[in-house]
Amino acid sequence: MRRSQIPDCFAQELFLSALKSLAHALQAKDPYTAGHALRVSLLAKAVAQELGLSPAEVRQIGFAAELHDIGKIGISERLLHKRGPLTDYEYDEVMRHTMIGEQIIAPLMGVDLTVKEVVRWHHERMNGTGTPDGLSGDDIPLAARVVAVADAFDAMTSARPYRTSLSLDAARRELLENAGTQFDPECVAALVRLLAPHSPLAAYNNPGAYWCQTPFPHL
Numbered sequence: 001m002r003r004s005q006i007p008d009c010f011a012q013e014l015f016l017s018a019l020k021s022l023a024h025a026l027q028a029k030d031p032y033t034a035g036h037a038l039r040v041s042l043l044a045k046a047v048a049q050e051l052g053l054s055p056a057e058v059r060q061i062g063f064a065a066e067l068h069d070i071g072k073i074g075i076s077e078r079l080l081h082k083r084g085p086l087t088d089y090e091y092d093e094v095m096r097h098t099m100i101g102e103q104i105i106a107p108l109m110g111v112d113l114t115v116k117e118v119v120r121w122h123h124e125r126m127n128g129t130g131t132p133d134g135l136s137g138d139d140i141p142l143a144a145r146v147v148a149v150a151d152a153f154d155a156m157t158s159a160r161p162y163r164t165s166l167s168l169d170a171a172r173r174e175l176l177e178n179a180g181t182q183f184d185p186e187c188v189a190a191l192v193r194l195l196a197p198h199s200p201l202a203a204y205n206n207p208g209a210y211w212c213q214t215p216f217p218h219l
């Protein structure tokens with residue numbers, strides 16, 4: 001059967017199965033990344049919705065966010081699991097996951113620009129000092145700017161073997177201090193609004209409470 005004869009619904013199933021296989025491969029290699037990807041996806045969708053993006057854009061950003069670190073499949077487990085700070089060389093090695101991820105998904109994502117943008121550019125910074133391309137400001141696609149904020153917030157509020165998590169207030173301060181240099185200020189403002197007292201996200205630094213509350217039934 002030629003590619004053009006494959007029914008759309010079947011092609012879509014194959015496409016989703018391939019992505020699930022990739023996600024499971026990464027989960028087996030780095031269990032932290034699996035939970036992280038899901039939380040970043042939920043956060044990114046909430047931020048996208050707060051920014052007023054369309055439901056289709058919100059869904060697309062959430063999907064892309066789940067795959068944002070897929071390139072870590074190509075990074076050594078020694079580096080992914082290292083306790084303590086990375087050397088400059090090791091940091092550069094880990095950061096290659098953005099380019100590796102783009103190469104992994106390229107054959108699957110021929111038309112899905114959002115996923116490609118998020119996977120390659122979620123570590124770019126507003127002032128142009130990010131990686132891998134040193135993009136700045138609006139040259140960084142909005143989806144990647146949204147995921148960058150969600151990614152950083154989840155990393156700050158998650159405990160790792162080598163450090164404890166930041167409190168919600170400390171994470172919020174960190175985002176605000178770096179708005180405009182590292183992060184898109186509008187994305188930071190949207191997340192800070194979502195963190196207001198009594199909002200579902202305010203329980204975010206208490207993972208047990210967070211997951212039990214099923215905070216985003218509408219997304």
Ligand SMILES: [Fe+2]
Nearest residue numbers: 068069122123
């Ligand atoms: Fe990443």
